Amino acid sequence: MTDTLHTPADRITSSEFDESQAQAVDALIVGAGPVGMFAAFQLGLQGVQAHLCDSLPQMGGQCIALYADKPIYDIPGIALCTGRELAAQLQQQIQPFHPVFHGHTQVAQLLPHGDGRWRVQLQAIDGLQTRWLLARTVVVTAGVGAFVPKQLRLPGLDAWLGSQVFYHPAFDDAWLEPVLARHPAPRIVIHGGDEAAVEAVLTAAGHAALQAAQLVLMHRRDQFNAPDALLQRLAQLRASGRVEVVIGMPQAIDAGEHLQAIDYVDADGADQRLACDQLWVFQGLSPKLGPLLDWNLALAKKQLQVATDTFQTNAVGIYAAGDIVSYPGKRKLILSGFYEATMAAMAAIEYLRGEKLLLEYTTTSKRLHERLGVSHPD
Structure with missing residues (x-):
């Protein structure tokens, strides 16, 4: 409905x-x-x-x-x-x-x-x-x-809450429009591994205003807790390159005048950096x-x-x-x-x-x- x-x-x-x-x-x-x-x-x-x-x-x-x-x-x-x-x-x-x-x-x-x-x-x-x-x-x-959403505990992250960091956001033009005004082709990182996170990246992939956006789904492991139908759609988007999946645990943020990237540890224990204009956090409620x-x-x-x-x-x-x-x-x-x-x-x-x-x-x-x-x- x-x-x-x-x-x-x-x-x-x-x-x-x-x-x-x-x-x-x-x-x-x-x-x-x-x-x-x-x-x-x-x-x-x-x-x-x-x-x-x-x-x-x-x-x-x-x-x-x-x-x-x-x-x-x-x-x-x-x-x-x-x-x-x-x-x-x-x-x-x-x-x-x-x-x-x-x-x-x-x-x-x-x-x-x-x-x-x-x-x-x-x-x-x-x-x-x-x-x-x-x-x-x-x-x-x-x-x-x-x-209420479970928080992602990273030093300095709360400073960007409401501008570049959102917890369980709805697809609301009131906050999408300013995002697209700052970054016409934003790199959006969706952090989480449950159904809500998978649904979010699937919805974003089909959203008319986000067709130019780069979409990244980030989780600590390459397994997602969601119905098979959603996982099949996610697999198709990964195969086509529309959605990138990054496996790792966030450790810190890189920020100057705005949030620029997330530092994380990958599955092999190596330090990595992930560019990020928007971070949507789905860690459960x-x-x-x-x-x-x-x-x-x-x-x-x-x-x-x-x-x-x-x-x-x-x-x-x-x-x-x-x-x-x-x-x-x-x-x-x-x-x-x-x-x-x-x-x-x-x-x-x-x-x-x-x-x-x-x-x-x-x-x-x-x-x-x-x-x-x-x-x-x-």
Whole structure:
């Protein structure tokens, strides 16, 4: 499925809060996994457009990061689906409500604004870009935490983060265009050995804007953990010379006014130098709570404490659902997360409107049918 839920093109690059530049939103969902997407669905049914943010560049959360192609058997009414298929179905389900997705970002700050709203700083995972939101409600569906890239530890490398070094980048013109402006035929080194790294080099090889680029896939050994179909395509690109594979372990960088090369040790233990204009690092992802620990929300064993009638945290207007929450009798199942997301979304709607929510059914409600874009039976 093509991703039509885009981050707005306008971005704020300063870390200082400026209310005139902050975007006002009714509901922000932190975490765009299955539970977050279902919260967006429930909010959309009630006429509230949700913004979702996630550290991953696409929606899906654990379903994409941990078991994209593994079977799931416990979704009601669906005998079998993969994590990728479930994420695609949920994304299709929320399309009628036009949610706004902020991918490859995490909430760096969550602070009270003083008027009942929450001041939210969204920061890009792979650089320094920042934007601010003023959210009336926040629903935290962060699962086991934000899936953030594992770092490549080389002295001085972080100085080029966001300009020449990127972790798990999406193919976003906002950062590709400056790259191509500096280097019309850049030498791009993709470091990693799993499926994400292989997919990245295959996508880059077919990207219209990168046809003149030199592509290098770098890994510590000449074995890659990816499906056979992807490995066959990689072999074809290697044979044709479109992709170069370099076997070695990075040791240092060469840099002056810009990053120029990577020093590495090859399979024979010899020191080598690899020219590099862009370094894309794919060393896998690991979940971390990160800034969430600093949001002054009640935690127990790194899980948010919620009231089970509303799934509100100890902060007014902030709700939570899914694996990130804990309460007596909690079961860590997607099914439980869907229920919690529903309860949190309905409570958020009542908070926004200041009145009890009228219960309607998608089977019979003309208003819900209109929001879903389906015809109402006579």
